[in-house]
Structure formats: structure tokens, C-alpha cells
Amino acid sequence: MAYGTVNVHISRSAGDVFAVIADVSKNTRWSLSAVEGRQTSPGPVGVGTTAREVSTFLGRRIEVDSEVTEFIVDQRLAYRTNGGPFPFSGSFDVTAEGDGARLAATFEATPAGGFAFLGPLFARLVRRALQRDLARLKRLMDGGEL
Secondary structure (H helix, E strand, O other): OEEEEEEEEEOOOHHHHHHHHOOHHHHHHHOOOEEEEEEOOOOOOOOOOEEEEEEEEOOEEEEEEEEEEEEEOOOEEEEEEEOOOOOEEEEEEEEEEOOEEEEEEEEEEOOOHHHHHHOOHHHHHHHHHHHHHHHHHHHHHHOOOO
16 A cells, blocks of 8 residues: 655645645646546535546556545545556645645555556655646646646
């Protein structure tokens, strides 16, 4: 099992940060591994909302369906994926901090199939990708591009 948490401070309100995180269609703007993200259930985002996400990891195209498992407006969004090469769940927690907001992204995954051979390296690779993506999110949001 692989797990980890990555934190970043963004100089925008918690509401602004949460709005970007909660909109799966914006993933391709801030995540270098995201290829596509679209909500597949009707209505506003909340517990039970589903999405189809396509990404790349270690050169492989990964397609998963995801479901929101916890949702507190402007504070917390937790999700889990269905399908794909490894079970994955995670959360985004947003809290007001100083001149902006602290975003904590947590993940838990069980490498399987072609990824099982990576063992402990798998967690480091996922954490590194998440750090890169959150740094990009910070740059885009701090600069007003997102």
C-alpha cells in the first residue's frame, strides 16, 4: 500500500482554491498527468458525484471512474476511483491560512498489475507527481491564471 500527503499554500481564498479542486474539468489546467476530466452525474458536486478521468502515469494511459465520498463546501473533497490498474483514493482539504489557503492533498493506493513491481518506489513516484501538480496549481492560482 502507498500513501502520502502533500501540502501547499496558495495566496487565494479557501473558496477559490476549493472551487478549482472541486471542478474535475479543470484538472487538465493544473495537473500535468491529467488528459481529460468530466463530471458524469447531473447536478452540483457533492457526495455521490461521479466523474470520468483520463491521465498518464509512467507513460501509461489510465482511465478511471471516480466518486466523491465526502464533501464539505470550501473545506473537504474526498474521492475513490473505480477501475484502472490500481485502487486509488484521496482527499483535498482546504483551510484558510494567513493571506490565503493551505491545501493538503492525501492519497492512498495499492499498486497492482504492471505497477506492483515498483513496491515502495510507487509511493515516492505518486508523491512526486502530486508535489509537481500542486506547485503548478499554486503558480497558476497565485498568478491569477486559474
